[in-house]
Amino acid sequence: NAGVTQTPKFRVLKTGQSMTLLCAQDMNHEYMYWYRQDPGMGLRLIHYSVGEGTTAKGEVPDGYNVSRLKKQNFLLGLESAAPSQTSVYFCASSYRGGLQPQHFGDGTRLSIL
Amino acid sequence: GQSLEQPSEVTAVEGAIVQINCTYQTSGFYGLSWYQQHDGGAPTFLSYNALDGLEETGRFSSFLSRSDSYGYLLLQELQMKDSASYFCAVLLRGIGNNRKLIWGLGTSLAVNP
Numbered sequence: 001n002a003g004v005t006q007t008p009k010f011r012v013l014k015t016g017q018s019m020t021l022l023c024a025q026d027m028n029h030e031y032m033y034w035y036r037q038d039p040g041m042g043l044r045l046i047h048y049s050v051g052e053g054t055t056a057k058g059e060v061p062d063g064y065n066v067s068r069l070k071k072q073n074f075l076l077g078l079e080s081a082a083p084s085q086t087s088v089y090f091c092a093s094s095y096r097g098g099l100q101p102q103h104f105g106d107g108t109r110l111s112i113l
Numbered sequence: 114g115q116s117l118e119q120p121s122e123v124t125a126v127e128g129a130i131v132q133i134n135c136t137y138q139t140s141g142f143y144g145l146s147w148y149q150q151h152d153g154g155a156p157t158f159l160s161y162n163a164l165d166g167l168e169e170t171g172r173f174s175s176f177l178s179r180s181d182s183y184g185y186l187l188l189q190e191l192q193m194k195d196s197a198s199y200f201c202a203v204l205l206r207g208i209g210n211n212r213k214l215i216w217g218l219g220t221s222l223a224v225n226p
Contacts, residue, residue, distance in 0.1 A: 040218065041218060042200055042202075042216035042217050042218045042219055043156070043200070043202075043216040044216070045213070045214070056211070058213075059213075059215075090155065090156070092156075097211075097212060098143065098144075098204055098212055099143070099144045099146055099161040099163055099204050101146075101158035101161075102148075102156075102158060102214075103158070104155035104156050104157070105155060106154070106155050107155060
């Protein structure tokens with residue numbers, strides 16, 4: 001079972017470059033999430049989606065955009081990367097929201113020079 | 114404001130019992146979840162408490178007291194593989210009908226032989 005798959009696993013960018021992180025889930029989950037995790041900090045929600053075609057802002061949305069054109073995919077975009085966006089990015093999905101278990105991908109380690 | 118506190122580090126020996134506490138000061142509280150994360154890995158769901166009391170899942174149990182704004186994760190018969198970070202996350206009322214999950218900074222558990 002694939003679960004939640006994130007691509008790429010690693011990436012190095014230069015300041016000002018753009019890129020898209022892809023998250024795919026095969027569990028038919030309605031909710032999908034993008035988090036970032038920095039050293040010594042917990043997970044911080046960037047954006048989330050409660051269903052196909054919907055997106056909403058989380059705690060730290062600035063500098064990121066998302067799209068959910070298909071139920072199984074949730075894309076996170078960085079339009080103009082900044083060193084402050086160096087982080088580990090996790091995608092997660094859940095059948096519903098609330099306290100429903102969130103299933104996480106293995107993360108994307110992104111460095112911006 | 115809202116705050117969520119858990120110890121940064123806990124050390125225990127194999128076979129012992131350890132309790133990781135989580136205290137919160139929030140409004141619009143719905144429940145509390147626990148996740149485990151091994152170094153470099155994805156967070157994995159352990160349990161959640163929507164109601165007061167104890168939830169038991171194998172060697173792990175989680176407890177919630179809404180009146181005390183307090184919960185804990187209890188790990189019994191500790192094994193070396195339990196060395197990981199443990200995050201509590203509280204579900205709060207957000208804007209409109211939305212709810213949001215706020216994560217603690219995590220507790221690093223070291224299990225020694």
